[in-house]
Amino acid sequence: MKTAIMQPYFLPYLGYFQLIAAVDCFVIYDTIQYTKKGWINRNQMLRDGEKVTFTLPLQKASDFLDVRDRQLAESFEPSSLSAQIAGAYRKAPEFDRTFPLIESLLNYRGANLFDVIHNALRQCCDHLGIATPIKVSSDVEGGAPSLRGVDRVIDICRRTGASTYVNPPGGRALYSSEHFRAHGLELKFLQPSLPPYKQFGSGFVPSLSILDVMMFNAPETIRSTMLEAAELVD
Numbered sequence: 001m002k003t004a005i006m007q008p009y010f011l012p013y014l015g016y017f018q019l020i021a022a023v024d025c026f027v028i029y030d031t032i033q034y035t036k037k038g039w040i041n042r043n044q045m046l047r048d049g050e051k052v053t054f055t056l057p058l059q060k061a062s063d064f065l066d067v068r069d070r071q072l073a074e075s076f077e078p079s080s081l082s083a084q085i086a087g088a089y090r091k092a093p094e095f096d097r098t099f100p101l102i103e104s105l106l107n108y109r110g111a112n113l114f115d116v117i118h119n120a121l122r123q124c125c126d127h128l129g130i131a132t133p134i135k136v137s138s139d140v141e142g143g144a145p146s147l148r149g150v151d152r153v154i155d156i157c158r159r160t161g162a163s164t165y166v167n168p169p170g171g172r173a174l175y176s177s178e179h180f181r182a183h184g185l186e187l188k189f190l191q192p193s194l195p196p197y198k199q200f201g202s203g204f205v206p207s208l209s210i211l212d213v214m215m216f217n218a219p220e221t222i223r224s225t226m227l228e229a230a231e232l233v234d
Contacts, residue, residue: 001025002188003162005137005153007032008067008117010056011043011105011124011209014222015192018230019168020121021130022190025160028121029137030068030114031145040067041113043209047088049201051208054081058113068114068138078106085211091200092215101127102211124210129223135160150175154183166190166232177234193229 002023008030009016020026034040042055057073082103089095105123110116122134138144140159147155153175157165164186167175171189180187196204197216205212213222 001160001162002164002166003027003157003160004166004190005029005156007038007040008114008121009039009043010041010117010120011211012039013043013207014194014210014213014226015168015190015230017124017128017130017210018192018227019166019190020125020132020134021227022230022232023132023166025135025162026132027135027137027140027156027160028118030118031066031138031141034063034065034067034070034113036063040117041070043211044207045085045088045209046199046205046212047084049203049205051205052088054084054209056113056116066114067117068112070113072110072113072116078103082106089212089215094215094218097219098127098211098214101214124214127214128219128227130227150179154180154185157185158183164188168192188232188234191231191233193226193231195226195229 003025004019004023005027008028041058042053044051044053057076059071059073061070085102086099101123105120108116108119110119118136137156140156145152153165162185165180166188169189169191175187177187194206199205199216
């Protein structure tokens with residue numbers, strides 16, 4: 001039983017979905033502090049051959065609130081962001097299948113920022129044919145967390161019945177196999193595979209949101225050639 005645990009991100013990059021597809025249980029943190037300069041509520045898309053950032057604007061609030069306690073700004077107009085995305089991707093080969101999904105995600109009236117992100121992840125997974133259950137950390141933990149750091153990770157793994165914890169390669173600086181082994185867990189890292197694909201023009205602009213991947217690649221192609229390309233390593 002392989003479990004992965006991650007921060008929530010709005011329409012994250014392909015590697016995030018490769019991680020979801022590689023495990024048996026995916027847990028997403030809702031009781032984790034929002035980071036202003038991170039990528040929780042923003043990402044990048046392709047427009048006129050360049051990376052541009054799109055954002056879910058938030059109401060002003062304390063920087064110490066958890067993601068589930070942050071709200072979208074009342075001034076946010078989903079139609080405006082939808083129009084920007086449509087203008088950037090209208091000629092993409094998978095626009096007709098992908099844009100209705102994006103419109104739906106942007107118009108979703110979530111209770112808070114986490115709810116909007118959680119819904120987007122689930123809907124994108126459905127679109128891509130990823131069947132991995134996505135669980136919410138507070139549901140797994142029974143409320144607010146009593147543990148922090150690696151102890152919290154190990155506790156969630158135990159609660160989900162995991163035998164293996166899977167993390168992105170960046171976790172090598174945080175976790176040791178010996179520590180996990182002492183708690184009866186195997187530690188693995190998912191090495192993402194981010195192959196170039198045909199966009200507009202001859203060049204390839206990497207590291208964009210899953211939005212870009214879905215606009216240029218059919219769900220069947222993403223599922224059969226991209227999601228399976230990542231590799232589990234020690």
